[in-house]
Amino acid sequence: MSRKQSLIVLFISIMTVATIIGWLVGWNLSEFETIFTGILIKSLMATTVTWLILATSSTSILHRGRAPRTLTIALLLLSIGGLGLIEIVSGGLPRGTLAILTVQWAGFAMGASIVLFTILAIATGRDDEEDSLLAMDQP
């Protein structure tokens, strides 16, 4: 499979799974605006947290010149701007949103690592595999 074909198949498979789950929970096209706004708010929150994490993790290189300082300030300002955008789009976030998002992110990370480690366990753990160095000692 070429790289372009792989990307197309990847996109189709993600869309298929998302459509199946959406169908299970009863999403329909008449609710498109509500669903899109929900996705937009989550997306803005993820963007804001990404900028905040990048800004705070670069605070330890602030002494290395003007560029890291400018970058940290720019990222902090971007994250504050992101917070403002969330407030505008959502019209005031309901309480507990950050708690829900934290648990959801942990769930996604756990799900992703379960799949990744399954692939690694199967791909590396073959019974017919032999250590070539140990095999040299055998008659």
Add this chain to the structure above:
Amino acid sequence: MNWLAIAFWLLLYAGIPGVIAMHLHRKETKINRFATPTTILVLAGIAGTATMLGRSSDYGPLDTAEALLHLSIPGITYLIGACLAIFGGPTPVGPIPKKWRRGGVILMLISISLIIVQTVEPENLPIGPPIMHEVAISSLLVGISLVGAIGTVVVLSIGENRWSAAIATLALSIGSISLLAMLTTSDTSTIDATIFSGAIGDSLKSAIGTSVGIGFGLWISFHVAIIIERGEKLPETAFQVTEDEMELVKKHLNMNIGGEEE
């Protein structure tokens, strides 16, 4: 959101990455010396604000911690099992008992069974379900189903025809979708299909929104960094090469490449 809640979430999302970055500095630097005390302060701050907030009608830090613990039990069991399955048998540093691999597979199966029981009959477990049970379980299952589908395509497109790995990821994905279907259509007293439908829909929105948001955030930060760095003067790392040095280099090059004798 009150000030204590703001302090808690800031310490979690800004304090923790900050202290991790401090710990990553070289040992002899001043910043690294301050890393451990700062970490203690941040952790104490997180614990203090969480305790002061306590339990409330909304989801708070304690409910989050409870749900994370609930998720981590099967998750960490699975990861330990997978590590044993990966590293059991012949390795570059010598053979590790093959029984480890079998033990790892058993741990992985136990963990999958635990996830199924947590999903279908959480009240039968010795540890009761947390308040945010439906959020935790739905996000875990949505994550496995989406990443399982991605994993299947990636494994098949690598070209080495690792069918067993592709079948396993596909099984994980289909199994998770089946559990999600069971949750949304169940009519038992223990599972409220309406609450779970809402939670699963919210998890799907979060999954799509998070992937788009992280990608967009990283893209913007990367370009901001390029713009800032482009305008900066490069630090002077070495003096300009003198005429004598250039002559010397040319002489050495001629001697080595041109075959000229000294």
